[in-house]
Amino acid sequence: MRHTMKTLRTALQSTLLASLLAGGLAPAARAQAAAPASPGSGFVDPARPVVSAPPETGVVWRAPAVDTLATLRQRGQLRVCVVPVEPMVMHDAKGDFVGFSIDLSRKLAQDLGVDVDFVPSSWGHVIGDLASRQCDLIASGLWMTVQRALVVNFTAPTVHDGVYLVASQAKAPGKTSLADFDQPGMAVAVYAGTQQEALARKLLPRARLIVTTDDPLQLVLQGQTEAALAPTLSPQTLLQAAPGQLYLPRTAPLASTPAAMAVRKGDPDFLHLLNTWITLQRDSGWLDERVLFWSNSAQWPK
DSSP: OHHHHHHHHHHHHHHHHHHHIIIIIHHHHHHHHHSOOOTTSSSOOTTSOOOOOOOOOOOOOOOOOOOHHHHHHHHTEEEEEEOOBTTTBEEOTTSOEESHHHHHHHHHHHHHTOEEEEEEOOTTTHHHHHHTTSOSEEEEEEEOOHHHHTTSEEOSOSEEEEEEEEEETTTSTTOOSHHHHSSTTOEEEEETTSHHHHHHHHHOTTSEEEEESSOHHHHHHTTSOSEEEEEESOHHHHHHTSTTTEEOSOSSOSEEEEEEEEEOTTOHHHHHHHHHHHHHHHHHTHHHHHHHHHTOGGGSOO
């Protein structure tokens, strides 16, 4: 008897479930399927023509990348390409490297638990030296530009240089305003492809811009231009490098331009590590303290 009642209950439950599916859920499902899809609803519009994307024929595959961090740790040494430029990379009286970028490199190597080796280079060769694996990164206050970013990866900015108008004492003495230099007869040198070039075109539209891939200040010192836009942490250093030949028409910077470390493309892990390290140094106050120190030439080691 007990077995018979259990069998009856099972049969009734099966009948009830079938009735619900046929009478309740099924119409709801049919209504849902029949509901027209509204634009943006996430459902496919049957009236919309199917557009097939053309097959990609020029796919470029990235070559296997070197693990830079693992390599330098195995080597026990961080190799840093540097270019002499005050106050980023200089030599003291003993011939040792000093400067803002030198401090960054030494602290980075210390935190990674390795030694540091500085690889001297020049502005015309430093990116090629990085690409040919002469070093693991560039640390010389390298200005961030789109053209450079096509061939290297920049870290987050390590510093923002002030962009100053620097003029020739011989060719443009005694001038104190931008309007004095925004004249057809005035030639102003700027580094090609940088923020300084865009800034000069905006602030000095009437002046004759001389765009160069060399040091713009050299054109001023050679008498080829009346002025130049120059980024620097320490504008007084620029004047001290050429006593009596240069001056600042305005003591305040016109703008600022970011400078950063640079690494080879293809190793995002190393780039992420450097960005994390830079963030930590900035948040701790160490990075700002170094910027303040190297902005005052009176404090520099002799």
